[in-house]
Amino acid sequence: MKILFLGGGNMANALIGGMVKQGFAATDIHVIDPGSEARQRLTESYGVNCHAAAGDAPAAPDVLVLAVKPQQMREAVAPLAGRLGDALVVSIAAGLGMTALARWLGDHRRIVRCMPNTPALVGAGITGLCALPEVDAAGRALADRVLRAVGSTVWIDDEAQMDGVTALSGSGPAYVFLFIEALQQAADELGFSAEQGRQLAIETVRGAAALAAASNDPAALLRERVTSKGGTTEAALQVMLARGVKDGIVAGCLAAEARGRELGKQLGGD
Numbered sequence: 212m213k214i215l216f217l218g219g220g221n222m223a224n225a226l227i228g229g230m231v232k233q234g235f236a237a238t239d240i241h242v243i244d245p246g247s248e249a250r251q252r253l254t255e256s257y258g259v260n261c262h263a264a265a266g267d268a269p270a271a272p273d274v275l276v277l278a279v280k281p282q283q284m285r286e287a288v289a290p291l292a293g294r295l296g297d298a299l300v301v302s303i304a305a306g307l308g309m310t311a312l313a314r315w316l317g318d319h320r321r322i323v324r325c326m327p328n329t330p331a332l333v334g335a336g337i338t339g340l341c342a343l344p345e346v347d348a349a350g351r352a353l354a355d356r357v358l359r360a361v362g363s364t365v366w367i368d369d370e371a372q373m374d375g376v377t378a379l380s381g382s383g384p385a386y387v388f389l390f391i392e393a394l395q396q397a398a399d400e401l402g403f404s405a406e407q408g409r410q411l412a413i414e415t416v417r418g419a420a421a422l423a424a425a426s427n428d429p430a431a432l433l434r435e436r437v438t439s440k441g442g443t444t445e446a447a448l449q450v451m452l453a454r455g456v457k458d459g460i461v462a463g464c465l466a467a468e469a470r471g472r473e474l475g476k477q478l479g480g481d
């Protein structure tokens with residue numbers, strides 16, 4: 212199976228790294244990226260085939276993963292329009308609707324819109340997927356197989372909800388990294404070494420996520436079990452909530468969703 216990536220940046224690296232670790236053959240993976248540094252990084256890290264321009268890459272791959280920035284997409288796909296054969300197009304671009312993309316691709320409608328996230332690099336991604344009605348069960352299964360190589364998948368019926376997926380899990384790792392940064396800053400202020408702070412912060416996030424995943428209890432109950440009356444956690448949460456931490460996170464997610472919708476309107480109007 213030939214898989215062609217258009218764009219070899221951060222998210223393509225995360226997906227390709229995860230796929231190669233899961234046994235996808237590097238020789239079957241091709242990447243188009245005009246940047247020589249991007250191509251060198253991919254060749255050296257994973258041994259995939261890199262091309263500077265679309266004309267050098269294999270025509271009609273089995274799967275074409277569109278991994279350029281949404282604002283770069285229209286120009287980037289233009290050389291591919293009309294030469295895709297039966298390829299399954301998997302777009303990971305935030306905001307960009309499938310109707311506009313189909314138009315840009317010369318009315319190619321075998322399109323699956325996905326929203327993965329960077330933990331794909333370590334096989335712990337989560338991807339939301341949504342397909343045009345023209346994509347048959349085999350096409351959906353193929354997209355699912357590619358994305359499941361780098362984590363779990365969730366199918367979404369209504370494309371309008373893809374901006375919500377982007378806001379939660381696409382951008383979500385950045386929110387978690389911000390939280391880890393904050394814990395490490397606190398560790399520093401409390402006199403721990405950088406390595407001690409890193410270990411205490413990261414293992415706490417890893418352990419709490421593992422406990423939440425393994426438990427049927429809601430997160431609020433798990434939180435209450437840590438929070439002894441008159442204890443240290445209560446002291447912390449009072450300050451955090453008073454400073455709007457939880458409301459800020461919810462409002463931030465809604466802002467991300469709104470930005471996705473705005474991008475979609477600016478790009479294609481669909």
Ligand SMILES: NC(=O)C1=CN([C@@H]2O[C@H](COP(=O)(O)OP(=O)(O)OC[C@H]3O[C@@H](n4cnc5c(N)ncnc54)[C@H](OP(=O)(O)O)[C@@H]3O)[C@@H](O)[C@H]2O)C=CC1
Nearest residue numbers: 218219220221222243244246278279280281287303304305
């Ligand atoms: N980063 C993330 O966590 C996630 C990103 N996404 C989506 O993935 C897509 C890529 O994001 P990300 O990897 O972060 O972005 P990057 O900017 O890191 O990667 C995009 C790459 O595409 C290259 N490029 C630009 N023009 C072309 C072209 N015409 N043909 C081929 N390649 C081209 C860019 O080169 P240059 O830098 O020289 O312009 C760059 O190397 C976006 O649409 C984003 O919405 C989805 C989920 C999560």
Ligand SMILES: O=C(O)[C@@H]1CCC=N1
Nearest residue numbers: 304305377381382383
């Ligand atoms: O910030 C962005 O627009 C992209 C989409 C989700 C994560 N990164």
